[in-house]
Amino acid sequence: MKAHVLTDPTPAPRRFRQFLQEELASRCVRNPRYSLRAFARYLRLDHSTLSQLLRGRRRFTARTVERIGTRLSLAPAVITQFVELERTPPESWAARELRQLSRDASLSLAEWHHSAILELTRLASFRPDVRWIARVLDLSVDDVNVAVTRLARLGLLDMQSATTWVDKAGNAEARIDVRSVGVVSALAGRARALTGSNSTRAAHYSATTIAVPDLTSQRIAERVEQFRREIGQMLDSVDAERDQVYRLELAFFPVADLSPTES
């Protein structure tokens, strides 16, 4: 079993969704047969709409808060407070999520074995056995499990069945805002949404861990070198002052050898 969670003891103000969840919970306590559908009927809402609202899949508009608040006999001042809260971005929640997201994503990219684990899942010879993964990548079982937990938490790894693990990450390529908190991952879009950042300076990160036939490795290495030379030639051809400094890193190296060994 794998599990990890980061809990932030700083309480956020109670939002309308939380209030509504608690109201449903208290009704269920008073009447064990009470249901989401019954609550939706009472609130004069479609039950799937209520489900989406309670699960955070749908925003509360001011009008929705006012309608539901009135139906629940909340005082006008309380309704107004809830409406104002819904207008305020949930910064503390977003900040917490972004910190965890940033940490997870940064570590997933800084530590090569995360993408290596995902790439292994694409191989026909893959075995959903952490001990096997550890052996192939020459890692400790604990290191693999820490990475697996992180990948599952990020939604990049889906252990679909006892025999099937699925790489949900694809190639880790993303354009990022350099004012972001250092998140460089396929989840950079979500990080931008949480911070509301809109800087026009951008960086680009591309990384992939791929299985290759050994006979192509030299060709790939030569293409990488050719690309680096082309960047230099392009810069030489541009007649403009160079006023920015960027880091360009290209790396291509083996991380695992799954070729059959001769006995």
Next chain:
Amino acid sequence: MGQPVVQFQILARNPDALTAFYAKLFGWQVNADNAMGYRTVDTGSDRGINGGVWPIGPTEGHPLVQLFVEVDDVAASVTKVEQLGGRVVIPPQALPDGDRLAIVLDTEGLSLGLMQRRV
């Protein structure tokens, strides 16, 4: 009938040191011979519940103890968690032995495991 708590889990930065500590202190037996390399803990008693130890990285949160509750359907339980104000940390996953689990946060932000045994 309510859902039972079926095991505890300790998240530890140094699982080997931790399991050695509890083995000496309480005589717990630890076995990691399974496809997840999971350190199962057998207290050796016919009372109470058994548990396990899972590793966390040096920069990840802090060590803690979780309870695992057995449910009939992990996916349905996760949906209910969200409806009741909890949050999902790790969505439903299938383990190599066929069990399914998810990790969620309750309304206090405490983490909890949901476990569905293989049929």
